[in-house]
Amino acid sequence: MGQVAAGNPGGCGFLGEHVVRMLLQREPRLCELRIFDLHLGPWLDELKTGPVRVTAIQGDVTQAHEVAAAVAGTHVVIHTAGLVDVFGKASPETIHEVNVQGWPSVTCCGSPWTWGRKHMPSSTFGMGRRKKLQLGHSPPPHLLPSPGTQNVIEACVQTGTQFLVYTSSMEVVGPNVKGHPFYRGNEDTPYEAVHRHPYPCSKALAERLVLEANGRKVRGGLPLVTCALRPTGIYGEGHQIMRDFYHQGLRLGGRLFRAIPASVEHGRVYVGNVAWMHVLVARELEQRAALMGGQVYFCYDKSPYKSYEDFNMEFLRPCGLRLVGTRPLLPYWLLVFLAALNALLQWLLRPLLLYAPLLNPYTLAVANTTFTVSTNKAQRHFGYEPLFSWEDSRTRTIRWVQGVESSSQ
Numbered sequence: 062m063g064q065v066a067a068g069n070p071g072g073c074g075f076l077g078e079h080v081v082r083m084l085l086q087r088e089p090r091l092c093e094l095r096i097f098d099l100h101l102g103p104w105l106d107e108l109k110t111g112p113v114r115v116t117a118i119q120g121d122v123t124q125a126h127e128v129a130a131a132v133a134g135t136h137v138v139i140h141t142a143g144l145v146d147v148f149g150k151a152s153p154e155t156i157h158e159v160n161v162q163g164w165p166s167v168t169c170c171g172s173p174w175t176w177g178r179k180h181m182p183s184s185t186f187g188m189g190r191r192k193k194l195q196l197g198h199s200p201p202p203h204l205l206p207s208p209g210t211q212n213v214i215e216a217c218v219q220t221g222t223q224f225l226v227y228t229s230s231m232e233v234v235g236p237n238v239k240g241h242p243f244y245r246g247n248e249d250t251p252y253e254a255v256h257r258h259p260y261p262c263s264k265a266l267a268e269r270l271v272l273e274a275n276g277r278k279v280r281g282g283l284p285l286v287t288c289a290l291r292p293t294g295i296y297g298e299g300h301q302i303m304r305d306f307y308h309q310g311l312r313l314g315g316r317l318f319r320a321i322p323a324s325v326e327h328g329r330v331y332v333g334n335v336a337w338m339h340v341l342v343a344r345e346l347e348q349r350a351a352l353m354g355g356q357v358y359f360c361y362d363k364s365p366y367k368s369y370e371d372f373n374m375e376f377l378r379p380c381g382l383r384l385v386g387t388r389p390l391l392p393y394w395l396l397v398f399l400a401a402l403n404a405l406l407q408w409l410l411r412p413l414l415l416y417a418p419l420l421n422p423y424t425l426a427v428a429n430t431t432f433t434v435s436t437n438k439a440q441r442h443f444g445y446e447p448l449f450s451w452e453d454s455r456t457r458t459i460r461w462v463q464g465v466e467s468s469s470q
């Protein structure tokens with residue numbers, strides 16, 4: 062392939078910005094980059110003076126014509142756009158609309174919140190044992206039509222873009238509603254992926270759409286080549302939840318209180334390495350289409366396995382915070398009660414205000430279930446090695462948190 066034009070729906074988000082910068086720094090063949098997002102950031106202006114033609118397009122992935130116009134003429138699309146909401150800020154319908162498509166013609170999870178007159182079957186991932194997806198119900202009229210990821214796929218097909226990289230998530234696999242641990246698992250580890258929450262449901266469905274689109278003929282007759290990357294919990298410069306924890310710690314006099322046992326390990330990956338993996342996949346998909354097309358890859362690096370809170374302290378401790386307690390200060394049953402109370406308050410207050418605290422039954426379950434990956438599939442398939450060491454990733458993140466501190470004073 063000669064010169065490359067790339068499109069990046071979601072290019073102004075936390076991960077999207079890193080992907081954009083990585084493409085500009087590390088992809089010498091890039092001649093044009095189209096950044097498509099609902100909200101365009103002011104930082105885009107500084108990119109417009111370089112050798113690559115950078116076009117920022119304000120648009121909505123749920124609008125098919127806007128997506129098609131942005132994608133037309135590109136070689137590769139890196140689809141990082143998504144509604145990342147596990148706190149109940151957006152409605153389940155909106156999450157589904159942005160992240161997937163209209164009413165699910167296929168479904169992989171029972172969601173009493175979203176589509177639920179009745180629970181729908183779960184799917185099993187791993188060892189190539191994928192259950193056949195079940196047909197869903199007819200859509201209620203207010204959900205028709207409302208495509209997100211489906212629009213990106215159709216835009217590639219209609220306009221002739223042959224390569225599509227989709228940012229999926231570890232959440233597609235788990236943790237599941239049963240709280241089963243996933244310990245040092247890889248892409249082939251059997252795991253019962255049963256979801257109820259709209260976010261993992263939407264990611265699982267979207268990933269399935271992307272993978273099933275692999276091999277479809279695009280305009281001009283060539284086959285579409287797709288693959289999905291599944292980051293674990295991403296951290297690094299721009300990570301909103303880290304910022305929230307930092308501010309919460311400052312409000313509490315420089316302390317955070319342990320709520321999760323230190324023994325529960327949660328997989329994390331540095332944003333720069335996730336971005337690097339996207340760029341490598343975009344680069345290699347053409348040469349290795351037969352091997353990589355239709356595949357999923359966990360995003361991994363050398364970040365240590367720790368609990369969610371202990372991992373965050375790697376950055377927050379050097380910024381002056383401490384984590385109180387070697388064990389959780391509150392018993393687990395009380396946390397479960399508080400999480401349920403928060404969910405109830407959210408529901409009761411909804412007509413008046415948006416109450417969306419960090420702790421809810423879903424976030425508690427995710428934080429309290431071991432989920433770690435150990436794999437070298439990306440290295441084997443397309444030569445991925447993390448670009449940033451753990452020490453580098455840590456230093457960069459600490460520097461960013463310290464910047465947050467000074468900018469908020």
Ligand SMILES: NC(=O)C1=CN([C@@H]2O[C@H](COP(=O)(O)OP(=O)(O)OC[C@H]3O[C@@H](n4cnc5c(N)ncnc54)[C@H](O)[C@@H]3O)[C@@H](O)[C@H]2O)C=CC1
Nearest residue numbers: 071073074075076098099121122142143228230292294295
């Ligand atoms: N943050 C994390 O720990 C993880 C994130 N992911 C996935 O990575 C992707 C990026 O996530 P983040 O950067 O963390 O989220 P983010 O919220 O910072 O970025 C998402 C971007 O998508 C854009 N967007 C949302 N709705 C849109 C719409 N209707 N049309 C056009 N653009 C729209 C937003 O404006 C935002 O810029 C998402 O697909 C998410 O599911 C996967 C694993 C972990």
Ligand SMILES: C[C@@H](CO)CCC[C@@H](C)[C@H]1CC[C@H]2[C@@H]3[C@H](O)CC4=CC(=O)CC[C@]4(C)[C@H]3CC[C@]12C
Nearest residue numbers: 145147230232293294320369419420424425427428
């Ligand atoms: C119980 C609280 C006590 O301090 C801690 C609550 C932490 C939670 C807000 C986070 C714990 C695990 C996070 C999720 C995880 O990293 C996987 C994710 C993948 C995604 O694709 C999107 C984000 C997230 C769901 C992430 C969200 C925040 C947590 C639930």
